[in-house]
Amino acid sequence: MKRLLTILALCGIASLLHASEMELEKVTVGTDVQTVGRGAEAVMNDCHSCHSMKYIRYRDLVNFGMDRQKVDGWRGDLSLDAPLLAQMPESDAAQAYGKAPPDLSLMTKAREGGVRYVYSYLLGYYLTPEGMPGNHYFPETKMPDVLGISGVTEGAQRTELQGKARDIVSFLAWSADPHEQERHRLGYYVIAYLLVLTVLLYLVKNQVWSGLK
Amino acid sequence: MPQRIIKWPAGVIKWIDQRFPLTSFVKHELTGYPTPRNLSYWWNFGFLAGFVLVLQVATGIFLAMHYKADIALSFDSIQHIMRDVNYGWLLRYMHSTGASAFFLVIYIHMARTLYYGSYRAPRELLWWTGQGLLLLLMATAFMGYLLPWGQMSFWGATVITNLFRATPFVGDQVVIWLRGDYTVGDATLTRFFALHYLMPFLIIGAVVVHLVALHSVKSSNPSGINLADKDNIPFHPYFTAKDFYGLGVFLIVYSVFVFFMPDSLIEPANNIPANPMQTPNHIVPEWYFLPFYAILRSVPNMVGGVVAMGLSVMVFAFMPYLDRSRIPGGAHFRPMYRVLFYVFLADMAVLGYVGYIPPTETSILAGQIATLIYFTLFLQLPFVSKAEERWLIKRGLPPELEALIASEAHEKTKRGKR
Structure with missing residues (x-):
């Protein structure tokens, strides 16, 4: 993850540098x-x-x-x-x-x-x-x-x-x-659904692991 | 007349179990598979890689139903998928984002292995099957990238197939054999499509081998030693629950890319149809190949560059022998190794950046220094790891580590007596 973030950050800097040639x-x-x-x-x-x-x-x-x-x-x-x-x-x-x-x-x-x-x-x-x-x-x-x-x-x-x-x-x-508009619309639903699902999965995980001595 | 009634499902499962080890397989390899209880979230990524593989195969099969492998039609057929096929844009963006997700997950999976020393005995074969999987994945991704027949597809494939000229004696013939023509063309596209469809199934086979190796030696864990039986817990429900939570987090990140920034992972030049008469200003591979591409470019001689690039990917396989330290716990209990690990990550970032930008005098020099650091990191490891081990033992190991080693020795003698 760190590596990706660093690369992304560097790419960001790179694109800024390129853009500065002619804004x-x-x-x-x-x-x-x-x-x-x-x-x-x-x-x-x-x-x-x-x-x-x-x-x-x-x-x-x-x-x-x-x-x-x-x-x-x-x-x-x-x-x-x-x-x-x-x-x-x-x-x-x-x-x-x-x-x-x-x-x-x-x-x-x-x-x-x-x-x-x-x-x-x-x-x-x-x-x-x-x-x-x-x-x-x-x-x-x-x-x-x-x-x-x-x-x-x-x-x-x-x-x-x-x-x-x-x-x-x-x-x-x-x-x-x-299809950009349609994609964004669907994206909000999908991510909202995934957020709820992930919170539930986290609670399930905690519930399951709490039984462990 | 009395009828034999087979009760569903117990009777059916019993019927099967007499003929096929269904229940015992599920119990041993899935539900009851003993897993160290101290695994952190860094151990989720193997499962995630498997998930992405399934996702890529599933979306890929549906894309193949609409794709046309023909240089006159393939660029148009991608646009047909993006515009006219029902949810074709979703399939295609899931697949193109999935390729990046696959490499991200695999690189984290590998970084975890390096950090915690999971490649050490007895897990060398597990690590090597993983190395084989990485090569298969790279080949599959490379061939898939040609299929949209954009400018970067064409020129990327041209540059990379051209590297096989470095083959001794038969270089030129090998390049023609790979391309099916003197230049990348229709023959190349059709064979890359065929192979891009075939290789995922080879990957699935190799994953099975990887898992057989895993289930023979069991998972490593952050402590770096084999835990006592009481510290192993059944895979289900504990790690199914944990992996599914990790999957949820992964899918959120993945969906942000698929729905909101799918084009950030596609080079603009690849939205221009391939044109053999016009070289793009600067040819860049996908982000996941950038560090290796930088190493290739850092060596002035082509054969040398190809050898260096090949070595830079294959060098991971030597880790079980390069790392001679016997201190368990990977980088956690090894300050020098930990520093080297982070230097390695930073060096990869520098190489990635150098691979991304057009070559300048400074960037070439930076790339050469980073390449030198890359190989030095691996070559010095046998000596530094041994020196570090001596230094740590002389200085006295931390008490928690002493306790771990003592408990491991205790377990061993107990097992031996049994």
Whole structure:
């Protein structure tokens, strides 16, 4: 146990050290239908033309509680059971950007830093003195500044874009782990049950051992 | 016509007992099995390891019903399990967390053995069967890690199978033979899946051998000597009650990970499908292999690294001969050994950390020093343990220990007279 704790502590220190290279922005994702729905809309408008989300089907969006008419608008003639494939064929995107844009279904789980990384990355665009766009968190990125944050100087507009980025990562977090809410709900019951059971088992153990001379 | 009625259950059990030693087996090996009454909670972990093994087999069989061992399908099939299969996410997280839980439990079980000197005569074979189980467990975990076909799966398997190049004369052929191809690919995945399904059953067989050895020499105990008969109590109800309480505590910790932080044990890079054309920034094994991985990396020469890593895992088997002290009670009555034990734990932590971070000049040096300490700890033991024994006897053993040794000698002569 001690060994695990030490390793965990050291890993904690290690991750702090790594993070200090470029501090990730803090963000708390929303799990409600409104936030995730707004995020879905933003992704369909700004990301979906190049990025696929192949592990999500249109039906999953409806089942989660998003507006059926909106989903129908997004899917067009496609079946409800069709996955969210990118509008641009992968080969075209690969030609345009040098490499195929990655699938986004697992994006918040597939990067060190998770949602915080994706959020920071989306807001991490800036303009170099020469007027070229750059990104603080992923300098080699081929993705254009889709939110348009690099040109923004005004505080109110910046806040608005931060809200939009939060919606997007909320949707991505949901699509990476759609059963998270259910898992947490079940987890509370399981652990509460185990706590009661363990207390009882402890009392049983004491009862049994008290008979020993 | 008079009918012979077999009464349930007494008659049925009698019928069986005439043909199979059911009652006597249960009495001797389960309920009545004599167990030292002074066992602490550190003796719970063998039972816990058995429990986790059953958990892994049970969840694994159900996962195998939905998993597809094919490089074009396996990553997708994991997502299918996580998203579409009823409670598939629960099965998969129980299994992936269970792997870590298995190693945690086994490492504590081993640390207890080292601390209390449970490996000493007459328990050498018990310890060695345990060593064999550790190797089987490591092999099983390693092969299982390839199955999700993520980036870390692929590159981990590539790095580790590549180590077999160190085999003298036939290294290259051995690597190809293991992979079934020139690189890790579909042939590797299918054979790893087959073996990952097979090996748990070998482990179950080895556990039976481990238990037969245990029941022949009986449990060690914190005092380090064989207790008098009056100090042994039946396994049931005393240790069933104690083990089940320990199981409850274990399950709470396990559930916190399964339900609230299951991804903390999965590398982010493994959520990216395997890509043989793109090496991840830095390849790390699972936490339970980190100290050994650090030892591998600490030796500049590949063959040397592989030998050092192999030795670092196998060196535990030599403990019954490296530790020459006859003072009972493990580290409890042995101040020097106790210090060495904690140095060992700290050294493992340092090695684990060095294995985790990307290699830098400082970390490589730290790893080399830690590796040196690791092997020195084992190599100096024959001399230090003997010196410690002499020093302790000269200084005078603590009275409680004298009393223990006297009572053991007394019991022995009594048994001898009988």
